[in-house]
Amino acid sequence: MNTGVSTSTDKIIVDKSRSHRNKAVSKAVRSTRERLQTGQSTASGFDREMLRLYISSVLQGAIAMPIFLVLITTIGIYLSQRLNLIGWALLALSIHALTVLLARRASTDDITAEKAVLWRRRFLVAQIVMGICWASFSMQECTACGEVTFTFYKGGVLLIALAATTMGTFLLRNALIATFAPAVLALSVQALLAQSPAYLGMTATLSTAMVFMLFMTTRMHRANVHILSVQSEKDDLIAELEVAKSMSDEARRRAEEANLAKSRFLASMSHELRTPLNAILGFSEVMSTEVLGPLNNPIYKEYTGDIHRSGQHLLDLINEILDLSRIEAGKYDLNEESIHLVEMTEDCIGMVQLRARTKNITITEQFEPGMPAVWVDEKSMRQVTLNLLSNAVKFTPSGGEISVKVGWTAGGGQYLSIKDNGPGIPEDEIPIVLSAFGQGSIAIKSAEQGTGLGLPIVQAILSKHNGEFILKSKLREGTEAIAILPSKRVLESIPAVEDAHAVERRRKSFA
Known part of the structure; x- marks a missing residue:
């Protein structure tokens, strides 16, 4: 059978060209595990990630602040009927534009751990400058529009600006304090100097709102750090799983x-292994039968018999190993021909009949008549x-019974069943005895131990015939081995057996 593998490939025992991959994979697993065990989950451990998120937030919301500044400037001019807020608005827009340019420059830079500290300081300075700008806004006066009206206007603007700054800068630690501490300080000075209830109320309101917003930004900052920590652990776990899968x-x-x-x-060494054994078996048989003359010493004759039996046992063992090896290597060719399963089974029973009689074992036969031939490898x-x-x-x-059956399967194939009333096999040991060199506890204790290759060879041969092997056994009740050949192997197949429901439905349809 051609397996599609070249002769040069057959000579390769183990490909050592990929041995270096194991070292790299092992190193990757160790480094990943160290990151999982010692990785930082605090805020300082994610400074660069938080800074990148802040930069992205500044760039995405760059248009929002100019719109807000234009809107509050227009309302202020309408209330005061003066244009002095235009200068303040231009200053605020300039500071905001510088912050956006700073963020754009930072987005193109490769931010390392050392650079992250520097960029964070730059953004805090920009927020302080913006805070001074908001402090100058809080000091704006309007004698024509009334103290309460303009104070209410300034208070509303500062509260809205505080909320917007909170949402935009919670990723940058201390940014909220740097932005609105100057404004609160300026309002406090004004409230002390003017002794105005309106200024006192606005200062108290803005201070309370800033403390609350500061608390909220701290919570949001911690939550974001936790999300980044979980994401990092997930990425590390995925990396380790991929590395483990690669290994x-x-x-x-x-x-x-x-x-x-x-x-x-082993498959290619069959000739080399069998040739010396054939010589050992041949010469030992000649000596034990005394073809060339009698052996004067009877002990020598006994030794030659031992040599012949041991050699035969070794040859059987080698044949089983070679058969299994050829099947695994894909070199087990089937020489298919037409045979009758019943006749072949009767011949095999005759071969083991003498041994069965020595143990006083009865072999009963139950063959269905008229079984057609099957297309299989007879050997x-x-x-x-x-x-x-x-x-x-x-x-x-001794004194037991073996039942041999040959008959039809429900699918139109043929089966061979061999059932004994021996000690049986524990159900949990059935997978063991079906594996190569596997032996159950009963076989290990038995005086006639085998190689553990018989059943795997049976299973492999039936698989080559597209058949199936079933092993049923219970402890102290016996074992039944069933070899099944599919219907396509039967040369004269019969229809598959229908269940009772199908037969009843067909009868009703004709009625």
Whole structure:
């Protein structure tokens, strides 16, 4: 069977060209784990991230402040009937424009940890200058429009500006104090000098609002730091999962390469392994049968018999390993032909009958008549049948019984069932005995231990035939092994068995 792999690839045992990747992956895992274990979750640990968010906020809301300044200047001119607020508005717009230009320049800069401190100071200075501008606004007077009206106007403007500044600068620590501390100080001086209830009320209101807004900005700042911390941990976890997946994929690839190389090696070494064993078996058989003359010492004759039996056992073991290795390497070719499953099963029963009689084991047969031929590899199916029969004879106690059945499956295929009344297998050990070299606790305690390859070979051969292998067993009740061939392997198939509901529906439709 052509597996599509070149001869040069077959000679590769393990690809060592990728060994350097493991070192890089391991280093990445260690560094990621250290970040998760020692990473900072405080505000100082996210200064650069917070500064970038603040810069983005300034640039996105750059148009809002000019609109607000133009609006309050227009209202102030309307109330005071004077143009003195135009100069203040131009100064405020200039300061805002400088802040936006500063943010735009910072957005193009590669902000490191050291630069983050410098840029933060620059933005705080810009906020202080803007705070002085708001302090000058709070000192504006209007004798023509009335003290209460203009004070109410200034108070409303400062409160709105305070709220807008809170939303725009909570990402920059101490920015709110730097912006509105000058305005509160200027109002306090005015209130002390004028002894006006309006100024006193406005100062108290603005001071209380600033304290509340300061509390809110602190909470918002902490919440934003927590969000950044969670985001950072999530990114680190995703990175570690990706690195771990990369390591797992690399390890699986190397294991598959090593396993495939092992299978190819054993499959290609079949001739080299069997040739010396054939010589050992042949010469030991000649010596034990005394073809060339009698052995004067009977102990030598006993030794030659031991050599022959041990060699035969070793040859059987090598054959099983090579069969499984060829299947895994994709070099197990099926020589398919037409055979009758019943006749082949009868031949295999005859091969194990002598051994069964020595243990006083009864083998009962239950074959459905008229079974058509199947298109399979006869040698492989004989191996399947002999393996299952040998296991049944091996683990059935003296005086026990083995039941062999051949019949139709519900889907139109054929099955072979071999059931014994031996000690059985615990249900949790069934996956173990179906794995290569796997043996259950009963087999380990048995005096006739095998290699643990019989059932995996059976399973692999049936899989090559697109069939199925089912192993049913209960402790102290016995074991049933079922080999199933699909309907497409049957040369003269019968219709699949219909369930009772389908038959009843069809009967009613004809009625």
